[in-house]
Amino acid sequence: MMRVDIVLSGIGGQGILTLAAILGTAAILDKYDVRVSEVHGMAQRGGAVTCHVKIGDKISSPLVMEGSADMIVALEASETLRALHYLKPKGTIVTNSLEHPPPLSMIKGLKYPSLNEIIEEAKKLTDEIYVVDAYNVARSLGSLQTINMVILGSMWATGKLLLSRGSIVKAIERSFREPTATINLKAFEEGIKLVKKLL
Amino acid sequence: MDDSQEVLLMLGNEAIARGAIEGGVQVATAYPGTPSTEIVETLASLAKDYDLYVEWSVNEKVAFEVALAASYCELRALTAMKHVGLNVASDTLFTAAYTGVRGGFVVVSADDPNCHSSQNEQDNRIYGLHAYVPVIEPSSPQEAKDMVTYALDISEHHKVPIILRTTTRLSHVRGPVKLNPVRRPKKVGSFIKAPERLVCLPANARRMRLEAISRLKNVEETFNHSSFNLVKGSSRIGVIACGLAYAYAVEALERLQDHHNVSILKLSTVYPIPRKLLNDFLKDKEKVLIIEELEPFIELQVKALCHELNLEVEIHGKDLIPLAGELTPQAVFKGIASILGVKVELPKNIELKSQAPPRPPILCAGCPHRNTFYAIKLAVRKKNVEAIYPSDIGCYTLGYYPPLEVVDTTLCMGAGVGLSCGLAKFSGKIVIATVGESTFFHACIPALINSVFNPSNFILIVLDNSFTAMTGHQPSPVTGMNAMGQKVKPVLPEDIAKACGIEFCKVVDPYDLDATTSSIAEAIDYIKRGLGPAVIIARRECSLILLRKHRSGIIKLIRRRVDPELCKGCLACIKLVGCPALIPRSGKVVIEEEMCSGCGLCERACPHKAIGLVE
Numbered sequence: 064m065m066r067v068d069i070v071l072s073g074i075g076g077q078g079i080l081t082l083a084a085i086l087g088t089a090a091i092l093d094k095y096d097v098r099v100s101e102v103h104g105m106a107q108r109g110g111a112v113t114c115h116v117k118i119g120d121k122i123s124s125p126l127v128m129e130g131s132a133d134m135i136v137a138l139e140a141s142e143t144l145r146a147l148h149y150l151k152p153k154g155t156i157v158t159n160s161l162e163h164p165p166p167l168s169m170i171k172g173l174k175y176p177s178l179n180e181i182i183e184e185a186k187k188l189t190d191e192i193y194v195v196d197a198y199n200v201a202r203s204l205g206s207l208q209t210i211n212m213v214i215l216g217s218m219w220a221t222g223k224l225l226l227s228r229g230s231i232v233k234a235i236e237r238s239f240r241e242p243t244a245t246i247n248l249k250a251f252e253e254g255i256k257l258v259k260k261l262l
Numbered sequence: 263m264d265d266s267q268e269v270l271l272m273l274g275n276e277a278i279a280r281g282a283i284e285g286g287v288q289v290a291t292a293y294p295g296t297p298s299t300e301i302v303e304t305l306a307s308l309a310k311d312y313d314l315y316v317e318w319s320v321n322e323k324v325a326f327e328v329a330l331a332a333s334y335c336e337l338r339a340l341t342a343m344k345h346v347g348l349n350v351a352s353d354t355l356f357t358a359a360y361t362g363v364r365g366g367f368v369v370v371s372a373d374d375p376n377c378h379s380s381q382n383e384q385d386n387r388i389y390g391l392h393a394y395v396p397v398i399e400p401s402s403p404q405e406a407k408d409m410v411t412y413a414l415d416i417s418e419h420h421k422v423p424i425i426l427r428t429t430t431r432l433s434h435v436r437g438p439v440k441l442n443p444v445r446r447p448k449k450v451g452s453f454i455k456a457p458e459r460l461v462c463l464p465a466n467a468r469r470m471r472l473e474a475i476s477r478l479k480n481v482e483e484t485f486n487h488s489s490f491n492l493v494k495g496s497s498r499i500g501v502i503a504c505g506l507a508y509a510y511a512v513e514a515l516e517r518l519q520d521h522h523n524v525s526i527l528k529l530s531t532v533y534p535i536p537r538k539l540l541n542d543f544l545k546d547k548e549k550v551l552i553i554e555e556l557e558p559f560i561e562l563q564v565k566a567l568c569h570e571l572n573l574e575v576e577i578h579g580k581d582l583i584p585l586a587g588e589l590t591p592q593a594v595f596k597g598i599a600s601i602l603g604v605k606v607e608l609p610k611n612i613e614l615k616s617q618a619p620p621r622p623p624i625l626c627a628g629c630p631h632r633n634t635f636y637a638i639k640l641a642v643r644k645k646n647v648e649a650i651y652p653s654d655i656g657c658y659t660l661g662y663y664p665p666l667e668v669v670d671t672t673l674c675m676g677a678g679v680g681l682s683c684g685l686a687k688f689s690g691k692i693v694i695a696t697v698g699e700s701t702f703f704h705a706c707i708p709a710l711i712n713s714v715f716n717p718s719n720f721i722l723i724v725l726d727n728s729f730t731a732m733t734g735h736q737p738s739p740v741t742g743m744n745a746m747g748q749k750v751k752p753v754l755p756e757d758i759a760k761a762c763g764i765e766f767c768k769v770v771d772p773y774d775l776d777a778t779t780s781s782i783a784e785a786i787d788y789i790k791r792g793l794g795p796a797v798i799i800a801r802r803e804c805s806l807i808l809l810r811k812h813r814s815g816i817i818k819l820i821r822r823r824v825d826p827e828l829c830k831g832c833l834a835c836i837k838l839v840g841c842p843a844l845i846p847r848s849g850k851v852v853i854e855e856e857m858c859s860g861c862g863l864c865e866r867a868c869p870h871k872a873i874g875l876v877e
Contacts (some may be wrong), residue, residue: 083436087271087436095436099435099436100434100436101435108625109626125431125506128513129592129611144616147612148612163843165619165842166836167622167663169837170664170665176618176619191391194732208856
């Protein structure tokens with residue numbers, strides 16, 4: 064049985080739901096069964112957002128079981144920690160190096176973990192950690208809205224997604240109107256390069 | 263959504279909308295509420311293509327009644343609401359079960375286990391039991407679509423309203439859905455008078471209750487043969503799973519494949535329970551685990567059935583499956599393993615030294631509500647009074663979080679104003695209530711009338727951002743547009759307040775912080791003198807809409823930036839305002855340009871004058 068269980072974690076407004084839906088569409092184009100689950104509630108408002116994506120021959124449960132995700136993905140560095148308990152030992156981590164401390168932690172004087180501390184925690188489970196600077200790539204493309212597509216490129220480049228590059232490209236084209244589609248495709252390609260550099 | 267038989271990735275709620283169209287629905291109504299919103303949102307976007315009538319009603323009771331009226335006129339109708347919405351519509355629901363329906367009538371109740379975006383958890387299957395209304399529960403997006411069509415047929419055939427119950431996870435999961443052709447009825451509504459059925463005078467109601475009871479018996483017979491119920495396996499240990507619990511159970515059994523000597527009943531028709539089907543399933547069982555989300559609704563009925571039929575089956579349910587919160591794959595896995603007596607190893611939680619920071623949802627950058635809340639605090643300080651802040655359900659509920667902390671109560675739609683009537687009388691403090699304009703129309707107007715009729719001296723601030731913003735910018739009565747994009751005459755809260763008899767009524771722009779603060783201060787003086795309730799409308803379009811207009815070049819926002827020379831990194835701006843566009847980087851604060859709508863609040867908060875307009 065072919066299957067990949069993914070947990071995506073990020074901040075409301077980063078386009079995590081779009082990312083998840085593109086994965087789902089690409090899965091259908093590649094003739095897989097799929098469930099994309101949005102744990103969002105009040106997502107648009109800067110809250111933590113988690114998405115579960117399961118791709119494979121036959122899927123029934125919409126949620127990933129703790130300790131069993133093949134891949135966790137964070138659109139913001141510290142969000143890696145929120146998803147970490149889903150990762151199976153020796154699973155894959157893709158994380159954005161962007162640090163975005165929430166206002167509440169500063170108001171309450173809570174500790175915000177550094178990128179090094181985050182990686183140190185992640186290493187307890189796996190060595191397969193890809194830290195990518197999606198923020199600056201998106202910025203150089205002129206749209207912070209494309210962070211999620213840079214991350215998608217990086218996810219694909221790890222080789223763990225089961226999905227074909229062509230289907231992802233098609234799914235991206237279906238999800239945006241021009242000129243947004245072109246810039247998002249560019250972001251996807253840049254994301255692939257980021258991980259290829261790390262490999 | 264085209265008409266071919268292709269497979270599309272659909273949200274559970276989109277699948278429900280598609281099912282409505284395939285089932286020939288002509289009328290759909292709702293008040294937006296997570297997790298139900300996308301059902302009618304999808305139908306609204308398709309209204310023109312399929313010749314539907316779709317409306318965002320002012321509240322769920324009205325939505326229910328408009329759809330019910332369509333059914334009385336022999337059209338097929340759907341109304342969708344979140345669980346607490348059905349509380350609002352319940353008054354009509356209970357009597358609609360007596361009158362029965364004509365065209366197929368489906369009520370979608372989207373329950374929210376774990377309160378992802380709600381004030382409580384409710385298992386609305388119980389409404390079915392209480393109101394004599396059948397309830398069905400799908401387990402996947404595909405089934406959600408197919409079961410809407412099934413529900414419409416059942417409803418029309420048996421003349422009963424029917425509840426389709428979903429939970430958040432089904433409403434918001436995307437999965438492949440195979441489309442079927444749509445029915446496109448060209449029916450025109452027609453109403454045949456039947457006062458002996460539609461006028462619920464006691465004499466009629468007594469008779470109709472008996473009819474409602476007998477309709478349920480007929481529905482049960484149909485449910486005994488429903489193809490949405492499914493039995494697999496014949497071992498003496500069994501699982502009964504409803505809705506999404508079935509999906510979790512299937513996966514748990516896959517994981518337990520070496521031991522999976524378990525037969526499973528997927529029960530999709532949860533009220534009235536199909537007793538014959540259950541009897542057949544239960545009669546040779548030693549023990550059975552019932553897995554369902556929230557209350558032991560099936561468990562109690564099955565226990566009663568076993569007693570009645572003298573079946574000696576050991577029934578487990580909420581002793582092994584959590585009663586509170588959402589079901590999880592691990593909870594179902596543990597439950598099934600435990601009735602099998604299998605020892606399973608669940609992954610151990612790794613010990614972490616660092617934690618992800620708490621990141622609750624907050625008011626957006628440039629949200630006008632933040633400015634109004636800030637102005638409330640300034641006015642209260644200026645007038646040196648102690649204040650209580652009743653509030654309500656909407657984006658502004660997020661004013662609860664630091665640094666604003668101007669939300670003291672949130673119960674349900676409209677309760678903020680009702681509570682204010684009492685708090686103003688009995689607390690001895692200044693009461694300043696906040697409600698969004700959509701909530702104002704939904705459930706605040708009777709309480710506002712009450713404040714004049716039984717005089718109470720409080721301030722009501724209507725936070726008017728022109729949309730039902732929390733659920734994704736559905737038009738509200740002030741927007742000047744409805745669900746189908748038709749231009750309509752805006753209804754203004756200030757006109758309503760005046761018509762209710764409010765004499766102190768002002769409209770302010772919250773981006774004008776000084777004017778807003780002084781109006782609130784003036785209102786404080788007014789209510790202190792006992793002159794009656796005061797209403798302030800704080801009107802400024804939702805900042806997400808402003809940003810959208812800016813990005814597409816319709817307007818140009820004035821933005822602000824931090825001068826790194828002047829910024830001392832004291833974080834006063836963040837600590838006072840809590841705007842998510844303010845981000846500390848390398849010991850200073852920067853403003854994330856793409857997020858800023860230039861409301862100017864941070865400029866006011868900065869003690870070093872480091873924040874100013876972008877040149």
